[in-house]
Amino acid sequence: MSFDHEQIAGLIRKLASADQLLAHTYINGTLFVDDNNRGSIDSLKKSGILRTADSADEYRLTSDVKRLIDRLLLRNQRYQQNINMAKLIVSIEEDIEDYRRASEQNQQDEAQFHLEQIDDTLYEAIEALENSLSVMFAAITSQFGFVSSLNSKIRQNQRALAYAQQLVQELNHVRIDDCYDWLGWSAIPPELSRKIIRFIDQYKSIVERLTGIVGRMKELLFKLRLQEQTANRCRAMAQFLRQHPEWEPLDWSAEADMPAWLRRDTGLTLHTGINTANPMLQADLTAIVQELRRQPKPVAPLTRDSVPTPLDTEIPQQKPLEQDLYESHIENLFALALEQQGRKISALHYWKQQDLNVHADLWLDMVFAQYCCLPQRMRRAITLDMQGENLAGYSGNQIIEEILLQRVA
Secondary structure, eight states: OOHHHHHHHHHHHHHHHTHHHHHHHHHHSOEEOOTTTHHHHHHHHHTTSEEEOSSTTEEEEOHHHHHHHHHHHTOSOOSOOOOOHHHHHHHHHHHHHHHHHHHHTTOHHHHHHHHHHHHHHHHHHHHHHHHHHHHHHHHHHTTSTTOOSHHHHHHHHHHHHHHHHHHHHHHHHSOGGGGGGGGOSTTOOHHHHHHHHHHHHHHHHHHHHHHHHHHHHHHHHHHHHHHHHHHHHHHHHHHHHHHSOSOBOOOGGGOTTOOGGGSOOOOOOOOSSOOTTOHHHHHHHHHHHHHHHTOSSOOOOOOOOOOOOOOOOOOOOOOOOOOOHHHHHHHHHHHHHHHSBTOOEEHHHHHHHHTOSSOHHHHHHHHHHHHHTSOHHHHHHEEEEEEEEEOTTSBSOEEEEEEEEEEOO
8 A cells, every 4th residue: 555545544534533523623613622632633633634723722623624524515605606618628628639649649647647637627517517506596495594684685686696697698608519529539438438428418407407597586586576565665654654643542540540450560670581781691601601612522403304405497487467456446546636636536436436346444444555655755745635533532543434635746
């Protein structure tokens, strides 16, 4: 056994013997020294697997080992890959030509070197595209769960959609069928032909799957924009209700005959958990966290069975635009009020004229709700005169029996 072979085997054995320590360091970020693991940590440090952290008894994984684990687990990966497929194919053609020349001259060592280089280049190209598709599909199926706000989700979807469309365009520019010309010499070995044919088939499959992902992104972006419109309407209606409350509760505290269970009292001072904002508890909490991190055998997390989701490559069909009938009638009512300068338009008269199949009270509620969702400039242009009987015992609350709309600007 050569020296290089023995050195590589020893490094792999060292990684396997310290599997729990390395897993603990990767998950928690750091590893603390104690009497049980001091020898293992010193050996891993000499091998370049661990490095010292901020303090003397704290260690971390080296960047090369952590990057390798991230790549194998598809963690902390970006779906954007800087791949120039045209230059890569030109490089493969040059390697194949060098391999053919070395084979014809019976230079076995040089031919084997070029064959391994061709295999590595083909594998790395397909692996980079596969990783990009896997990370991208995981991001869109979780609706970009790594960001919190709806606007951020829309921006991430737009950015990923632009990248995916550009990648499809660049991959389609490559005439992959021309790669069959690499098989055009009679003495080509079967192992090289198998590698080339596998590369072409995988390339076509990736382009087809990426086209399906683009359609899935467009559908998700459409849903996110609809959710954004709904959220904006809810915020506008909540702001209008805060500025124009329909009624205010009466102050019962001044009433002499008020029941005892309705009287105001001091609120509870209990907390449902530890108050982390209390400065008196911060030192104790920090000590507890440090002690938990120093434990050599932490509590094992619960196992969660994850079911892989198959990739849906079916292109989604176009759906016809659907519009609510009563929203259309309310928009026509607002447009009619804007056309009739200075005249009051009755909502009940429009309801009777159009013979709408909805109760009058519900129709008036829908008109008022849609008015609350209008933009600020539209609410300033149209005023509502709500007529009805005021309820006794409440300030500003009434039963709406009619709504008159009038343009004021």
